Amino acid sequence: MLRKLLFIFVLAGLVGSSAPSCSVNYTFTGANIAQDVKTFTVYYFPNRARLVNPTLSQNFTEQMREKLTRQTSLNELSENGDLEFEGQITGYEFRPMSIQKEDVSAQTRLTITVKLKYVNSKHPEDNFEQTFSAYEDFDSSLSISSVEEELSVEIIEKLIEDIFNATIANW
Numbered sequence: 001m002l003r004k005l006l007f008i009f010v011l012a013g014l015v016g017s018s019a020p021s022c023s024v025n026y027t028f029t030g031a032n033i034a035q036d037v038k039t040f041t042v043y044y045f046p047n048r049a050r051l052v053n054p055t056l057s058q059n060f061t062e063q064m065r066e067k068l069t070r071q072t073s074l075n076e077l078s079e080n081g082d083l084e085f086e087g088q089i090t091g092y093e094f095r096p097m098s099i100q101k102e103d104v105s106a107q108t109r110l111t112i113t114v115k116l117k118y119v120n121s122k123h124p125e126d127n128f129e130q131t132f133s134a135y136e137d138f139d140s141s142l143s144i145s146s147v148e149e150e151l152s153v154e155i156i157e158k159l160i161e162d163i164f165n166a167t168i169a170n171w
Contacts, residue, residue, distance in 0.1 A: 041081030049092035
């Protein structure tokens with residue numbers, strides 16, 4: 001009886017070790033990257049909007065690089081990465097919202113729009129061009145200069161999260 005049991009365990013071990021195995025990559029960051037993709041490149045995003053914030057292009061580009069470095073295992077290249085992110089900032093505008101009595105707005109909205117070209121050299125079927133837009137509202141009694149920097153940072157975070165989800169997380 002003991003021999004029979006030992007034989008079954010040895011046979012199960014041999015069958016289990018010779019069967020083909022599958023691997024699935026799970027991450028806690030939401031990244032869903034093919035195993036043959038090893039590098040990324042984020043090109044500078046110039047500001048082509050009518051209204052120009054002088055630090056917006058640099059801040060956006062750097063935060064995009066940081067997000068990919070922090071939340072993926074990919075290595076950054078200055079050009080020709082397996083994944084390439086390029087584009088431009090096409091919109092940066094303030095617009096009155098929540099119009100009240102006597103045509104006075106209670107809120108103002110800052111909207112930033114980015115046009116992205118995403119290239120996956122390992123899987124060209126994933127390539128796309130898309131426009132992403134995000135906004136934040138603030139009280140119209142505040143001056144634009146007092147809230148602009150903080151709002152820009154918040155909006156950039158939203159845009160980069162949307163871009164990350166559309167490209168790396170494949171949502």
